[in-house]
Amino acid sequence: MADRTLAAFEQENAKLRQELGRVNRERVEYLQNVSHQLVAPLNAIKWHIENLTQGRVGVERGKKVLRSVYSQATLAVHLAKNFALMSNLESDLELSALREPLQPVNLCQLLINLADDFQPQGWDKELQIYVEDSPLEKAPDVLVIRPLVSQVFTNLIENAVKYAKRSSNIVITGEHDPKRDLVLVSVRNHGIPLRPEDTTKVFDRGYRTQEAKNLYPAGTGFGLYIASKIVAVHEGSISAFMDSRGQVVFNVSLPVKALAGKARVRDPKNRPSC
Numbered sequence: 001m002a003d004r005t006l007a008a009f010e011q012e013n014a015k016l017r018q019e020l021g022r023v024n025r026e027r028v029e030y031l032q033n034v035s036h037q038l039v040a041p042l043n044a045i046k047w048h049i050e051n052l053t054q055g056r057v058g059v060e061r062g063k064k065v066l067r068s069v070y071s072q073a074t075l076a077v078h079l080a081k082n083f084a085l086m087s088n089l090e091s092d093l094e095l096s097a098l099r100e101p102l103q104p105v106n107l108c109q110l111l112i113n114l115a116d117d118f119q120p121q122g123w124d125k126e127l128q129i130y131v132e133d134s135p136l137e138k139a140p141d142v143l144v145i146r147p148l149v150s151q152v153f154t155n156l157i158e159n160a161v162k163y164a165k166r167s168s169n170i171v172i173t174g175e176h177d178p179k180r181d182l183v184l185v186s187v188r189n190h191g192i193p194l195r196p197e198d199t200t201k202v203f204d205r206g207y208r209t210q211e212a213k214n215l216y217p218a219g220t221g222f223g224l225y226i227a228s229k230i231v232a233v234h235e236g237s238i239s240a241f242m243d244s245r246g247q248v249v250f251n252v253s254l255p256v257k258a259l260a261g262k263a264r265v266r267d268p269k270n271r272p273s274c
């Protein structure tokens, strides 16, 4: 009897060690992937600045170089933010356990700011990012953790820019659904396909489609996983599909005030401007 208990215990122990080994390997792979991806934009910035300071570029070309420095720095910052979020989001998240307070956020303004942030990166591929302000501008503010929700849309817009085909448009729309009292935002682009069998898998940790791996080898496969975790914490939903015209659409819905009373709310006097 004691032998059997010991054998079962050892079996369980071996399983746990195997699982721990797998998690550790994944962690190391992720760290290597992130550091590899961070080095690329930082090297590009270094190289551009070297060219500028050595006077190797004229004024007109200099403007382009500075735009590129800005895009590369934006990429590096977003990557670092995702990295920081990963450690927070790994454990099962409770809204009340998060350090940041809830605050009313105007999604229209937030999306316009993010689109402006990513437009220089878009220019490199002749992409235009549009935020259709009607009817989104009429939507009420949503009560959310601003930096987290900003990261959700950052990850979606970053993907749209990365996976869009050259000379195409990225269109962001949104509206208020008064019945369910939520704001629905859609981000659309035309580029690599998203097959029906991949529409849920893309939210899994580390999952990348074959086309993404072939055409854009750099990527951790964590951006959408992070986005889906954040949306879940906010009691919202996120989904993806490819429409009949071949556009890839990501939909995010966030409740307007369902979270009131569930976490600390920022003092309105300390509210940062959009």
Ligand SMILES: Nc1ncnc2c1ncn2[C@@H]1O[C@H](COP(=O)(O)OP(=O)(O)OP(=O)(O)O)[C@@H](O)[C@H]1O
Residues within 6 Å of the ligand: 155, 159, 160, 163, 164, 189, 191, 192, 193, 194, 202, 207, 208, 209, 210, 211, 212, 213, 218, 219, 220, 221, 222, 223, 224, 225, 248
């Ligand atoms: N707009 C899009 N069009 C087509 N496929 C997409 C789009 N956005 C995401 N995908 C697919 O979903 C996968 C997961 O996206 P996710 O953002 O999580 O990771 P990633 O972009 O590969 O890497 P990173 O962690 O650097 O963001 C992508 O690799 C790609 O296969």
Ligand SMILES: [Mg+2]
Residues within 6 Å of the ligand: 155, 158, 159, 219, 223, 224
């Ligand atoms: Mg991504």
